[in-house]
Amino acid sequence: MNRIERALLTSGLGLSLALAAGTASAGSWQQNVAAGGFDKVHIYTPDTTSPIGNGKSLLIVLHGCVQPTDAYLTANLEDAAEEFGMVIAVPDAMNKAGYGCWSYWEGEKTRETGDFKNLINLANTLSGDGSRDIDPDQVYISGLSSGATFANTAACIAPDVFAGMGISAGPSIGTSPGGAIRNCESADVASRCSSYAGSYASHFSSQIASITHGVNDTVVDHCYHTQNAEGMAKLYAVDQVPGSNTFNDGSHTANETLWQDGRVSMLWLNGVDHSWSGGEGASGNYVSDAGVNYARYLGQYFIDHNKRVVQGTAGE
Structure with a gap:
């Protein structure tokens, strides 16, 4: 499927970004863009392209509880964006639970409900x-x-849309809010993820997952790192x-x-507490x-x- 066909398929998912926020400005942040069902999305579009495939990649980053999306404007995301030709999108959850969390434990987990629908729409709108x-x-x-758990769930619901995931300090999918802080709930992650995908489960054959956790995290139990x-x-x-x-x-x-x-990939972040690991010079709420x-x-x-792009095909 080419980009024109993709755009036609996704045109009904929301106003195009050209209408919502004007022409994209490469190499800079666009702040508080309305896109994909979200009222506020920070978007960074780099000057570079991905060294594989055809064009740029897209990374959607979901904030944690009590963490403003503005924290990611100073988290060195643009460094990664330029180095790897990666558009970054940071949406503010529309259907928040207590403490501003992504409500991963509430409601139905389907392609047509709440912020799961919005995330699929955002991905398709941007790629279209x-x-x-x-x-x-x-x-x-x-x-x-909470953003990690919600991202993991969204990637399970729509493995056809999301070729990979990066899950940082997230409780396992399907667990309760009571298991989020200094507790550990047992979860059959594989079974739950497969059930969320339904008829889209065949796309797991080409999906990849990075699971990471701060060594000094005392909020979300380390057991989830291995379990996930x-x-x-x-x-x-x-x-x-x-x-x-x-x-x-x-x-x-x-x-x-x-x-x-x-x-x-299971990654232990040395020196990091319960925060997004931004590297040297990073700052912001829950950014280390x-x-x-x-x-x-x-x-x-x-x-x-990446299992969906033939390696060495950049620009073809």
Whole structure:
């Protein structure tokens, strides 16, 4: 499917960004754009393109509880965007639960309900906007805390839309809010994820997942880190690769464990508490400068392991 066909299919999902916010300005932030069913989305469009596929990639980033979307304007996301040719979109949840959380534990989990519908619409609207030059095979979703769980759920609901995910310090999908803080609820992540996808489950064969957690996080239990990584690996039917790797970013490091063919990555963020890891110079509410730039890690991980783009096909 080419971009024109994609745009025609998604034209009914909301006003085009050309109408909502004017022509995209490459290499800069557009703030508080109305798009995809969200009233406020911060969007960064880089000058660069992805080194694989055809055009730019897209990373949607979901905020955590009590965390304003403005925090991501100073989280070094634009560095990753320019380095990897990645459009960044940070929406403000429309249907918030208490403390401004993405309401991952409430309501139906379907393509047609609440902010799940909005996220699918946002992804399709942006990838269908020719001025953004986004490759629909390089659309990803990530988030912190409640945003991580909501992102994981959305990627399970719509694996055809989201080629990969970056889940940072999120409780497992389907767990209750009571299990979010310093507790651990057991969850069959693979079974729940598969059930959310329904007839779209075949697309899991080409989806990838990065699961990360701060070593110093004392809010969301570390048990979810392993449970989420192993659950997605079970869903993808891949085995863990022996040993571990070190991801270096300036003076900061993270420890990486991979599963077969890079389908799942489990990353421990050294020095990071319950925050989005923004790397050196990052700032903002629940944004840490003590660890690696996780957006940079995701940019490289997605390029190295995307299963929907034939590697070495940039510009074709």
